[in-house]
Amino acid sequence: MSTVTTRPARATAPGADGGAPPRRPAPPRSRGLRLLGVSALAGVAATVALGLFVTPPDEFMGNLVRLLYVHPPMAWVSFLAYGVSFLASLGYLWRRTRTLALDRLAGSSAEVGVVFTALTLVTGSIWGRPTWGTWWTWDPLLTTTALLLVVYLGYLALRAVPATPEVRARRAAIAALVAFVDVPVVYFSVLWWRSLHQAPTVLDPTTHRTYVHGSMAWTLLLGFVSFTLVYAWLLAHRYRLAALADRQADEGLAAALAERRAEAGAP
Amino acid sequence: MSGYIEAGYLAVLVGLGSYGSSLLWRERLARRRLPPEDAGERQAAGEDR
Numbered sequence: 001m002s003t004v005t006t007r008p009a010r011a012t013a014p015g016a017d018g019g020a021p022p023r024r025p026a027p028p029r030s031r032g033l034r035l036l037g038v039s040a041l042a043g044v045a046a047t048v049a050l051g052l053f054v055t056p057p058d059e060f061m062g063n064l065v066r067l068l069y070v071h072p073p074m075a076w077v078s079f080l081a082y083g084v085s086f087l088a089s090l091g092y093l094w095r096r097t098r099t100l101a102l103d104r105l106a107g108s109s110a111e112v113g114v115v116f117t118a119l120t121l122v123t124g125s126i127w128g129r130p131t132w133g134t135w136w137t138w139d140p141l142l143t144t145t146a147l148l149l150v151v152y153l154g155y156l157a158l159r160a161v162p163a164t165p166e167v168r169a170r171r172a173a174i175a176a177l178v179a180f181v182d183v184p185v186v187y188f189s190v191l192w193w194r195s196l197h198q199a200p201t202v203l204d205p206t207t208h209r210t211y212v213h214g215s216m217a218w219t220l221l222l223g224f225v226s227f228t229l230v231y232a233w234l235l236a237h238r239y240r241l242a243a244l245a246d247r248q249a250d251e252g253l254a255a256a257l258a259e260r261r262a263e264a265g266a267p
Numbered sequence: 268m269s270g271y272i273e274a275g276y277l278a279v280l281v282g283l284g285s286y287g288s289s290l291l292w293r294e295r296l297a298r299r300r301l302p303p304e305d306a307g308e309r310q311a312a313g314e315d316r
Contacts, residue, residue, distance in 0.1 A: 123278060
């Protein structure tokens with residue numbers, strides 16, 4: 001998916017004197033980002049090791065409970081990603097904080113969120129087959145989650161529609177605000193409607209009780225933290241890729257302007 | 268353990284790994300396409316890597 005290609009207006013429009021757009025430096029590599037990647041990798045490795053080999057089987061679900069350490073973290077990260085996209089879009093629409101960097105952040109986060117939502121559905125389906133006896137059912141939670149994926153795929157498609165950076169950023173920001181409406185619907189669907197899916201296990205919003213304890217709770221917590229780090233690493237790289245694409249677009253425009261000037265100056 | 272558990276973990280690891288690798292590859296490709304003025308910067312980045 002390569003739909004995050006917005007660029008600042010100043011960089012796309014020629015200067016006041018008709019010259020080439022000002023050059024923006026390419027995003028530098030950073031040791032912090034590499035450290036983040038290593039931490040995320042270590043965290044995921046520890047989660048997998050603990051989840052598969054150390055934690056005990058559940059009294060009712062047996063070994064299938066091991067999917068608990070990857071499935072809810074996928075869902076949590078997708079919510080987080082869409083939340084970041086929502087806030088960045090809100091920031092873009094607010095005149096005081098309007099910058100195309102926020103639009104780039106919104107698009108990057110949404111794209112990473114789509115990956116995590118797809119993995120939420122895949123892991124949920126794999127878990128559902130032995131537990132419910134079916135890969136898929138039109139349960140409220142599953143249906144609203146599938147809808148979430150489709151809506152954000154639409155959002156990414158909208159970002160790919162050619163337009164000026166400002167127009168694209170504005171309509172994408174509005175679309176992101178609308179798309180986010182489905183996030184609380186997904187979360188509360190198990191409480192609002194009769195659902196095959198179990199209610200929140202980590203922290204029940206109605207009773208404020210947790211149903212996971214001991215090594216299972218710690219492993220689950222590690223899963224949440226590790227996959228959040230993975231999200232941060234993916235987001236940073238997706239953002240950098242978008243910045244590089246903007247930079248390339250600037251260069252392409254500058255080259256086209258130079259060529260046109262050379263043609264005009266030629267005898 | 269049933270094959271479902273392994274399949275679930277594999278889906279996550281392969282999915283995230285593929286997406287992360289594609290981002291790194293595309294970022295590297297994008298850096299290569301930058302004009303020669305940035306050669307010093309890219310060389311530094313290559314040394315860093």
